Amino acid sequence: MVSISLCMIVKNEEEVLARCLDTVKDIVDEINIVDTGSSDTTVDIAKKYTDRVFYFEWIGDFAAARNESFRHATKDYILYLDADDVLLEEEQEKIKRLKESLDPSVDSVSMYYNAGLDEFGNVTLQYRRNRLVKRSRNFIWKGDCHQYLEVYGKIINSDIAVTHKKIRHSVGRNLAIYQKKVERGDVFTPRDYFYYGNELRENERYEEAIESYNKNIQMKEGWIEDKVYACINKADCFRFLGKEEEELYSLFESFQFSKTPRPETCSRIGYYFQRKRDFHSAIFWYKLATELDHDFNKWSFTYPAYSTWYPHLQMCVCYYNLQDFEKSYYHNEKAREHRPDDERILFNKELLEVKVG
Template identity: 45%
Template sequence: MVTISLCMIVKNEEKVLERCLQSIKGIPDEIIIVDTGSTDCTKEIAKKWTPHVYDFKWIDDFSAARNESFRHATKDYILWLDADDVLLEQDKTALQTLKHSLQPQIDAVSMKYHAHFDTQGNVISSAFRFRLLKRERQYRWIGVVHEHIPVTEQDQTYQSNIVVTHQKENPQRSVRNLTIYEKYVAGGGTLTSHDLFHYGRELISNHRYEEAVDVFHKFLDSPDISDEMRLFIFNELASCYYFLQNIEQEHQITLQSLSYDMPQPVFCCRLGEHFLRQGKVEGAIFWYKQATQLPVSYSWTVDKKPFYTWLPHKQLGVCYEMKKENRQALKYYQKSLTFLPDDTEVQQKIQHLKKQMKKKK
């Protein structure tokens, strides 16, 4: 059995820290908590769980803080979490099992991160991240914001089925990350392709779409990006053009994606919407069906689940309703509800269709 150091950085997390630590209780062999300037009861809560609570002056650099937390670890492997992360019961059990079975030659273990949810609690975006790292490999964080650990192809890695769930209290848009990026650039800092990727996404989060377009095009000029990352940014660009009401550019970037790989569900849905806007229902049906039939790949970029689950099925219901094919419309609306059961709009459409079909009997 391996030993584990849990390493965290915190600031004013009194509302969520206890919940996080409770969700993983009994698994870490030591807990390291680095506080970057809390003014609430965060440190007092942390000290109930561990004597290893350290102060670190915040310097607008997440990597510096995380590296400081790693510096204090003494066990075989380092697990990192944020204060608003939790392990659900099945994931806690899976991690406990992994702790007993992990082979010592493994350098880094990835876990899926459920990052964003809709109002009904359904996962809408997730991604893989390396969460458990062998301490003797001396991994270092890089990046002032959206920091990451550069695990190489030579490292021995293991992809687990463990999920870390993000449970942010009162989620709202923040300018913190964007401000750090802008301060870094103003101070002469150079943005890597990784930075450009996340800088553009922060601009989108703050509705600065024209600036995001410029940043994403710089990212696409980078020599070291994979087709997977390129396709992800094509979708981000398409979203920017949509919000800028440049529908033609949205369509062009969608078509461009097809030259790099087999159609992705998100682009199939965009093409379905393109045909639906023109009233070409058969074309829309073709592309929405493609979105439902494509194999689901396990991507390291953000996985946008709606585009291969409830959304294309709902839109197929719309299409068949437009064609007056009520049985087909009902079938797809009902399928949509299996993914998003609290969708009141679809529930109402189903009730309406059933009434219509009953009248025709």
């Protein structure tokens, strides 16, 4: 059986740290917590779980802090979590089984990151991360913001998921880090332009976000998946700005990188045609969104809503406008499978039951 060091960086996490550690304390063999300047009871809470609490001055660089946390690990493998992450009970059992069966020649085990949940417990954003890595390989974190762990060698993909349960969003924190990079005259990588675009978009600076996404798209270097979502996210910015033709062009632009459609793209194209009251075209794209296969080995972002309840709910609306109440009811019920207590879906159900008798 392999041994595992948990490595975490924390700052003012008194609301969530114990919740996180309670879900992992019986799995790992060592807990290393690096505090970067807490002014609340975070350190006191950490000391209830481990005597391996360390301090690192925050320098505005997440990669540097994560590398410091890895430096304290002593076991075979390193597992990293954020304080607002949890391992659900089923996932805890999966990791225990993995720990017993893992081939020591494996350099990294990727796990899903369920980065968001809706009010009904559905995953809203999922992607893979190299989550359990061999300590002896000395893998390094890179990037001062939206950092990544540079991993190579023998990597296996698991079905284990870490769930992110954020209490509040740090609006503007990451944007400020990128703006300091701009002020310093740092050279941006394609990845930097993509994530800077995301931060600008989240802060409703849509024109600037479009410019940053375009810089990512125009560079020959960079991960293709980032370019796919640069096109998609750019389309959202155009929609918010009321530039519908640019929106549609950006969605189709994503196909040159993805090669085949993604549910996230199809549902947005469907919504474009729905707004134009071209319901037949909208249905075509929504239906396609529900039919595309999920790739187990996909590493980039997946937004499950765009292949499940959302296109079904929109097809319910489209078919209602086409006066096909039976199909409208059918798709509303498909949406209800995922969101059984959604007031909109329950309203539709009551209305359509009268229509279909």
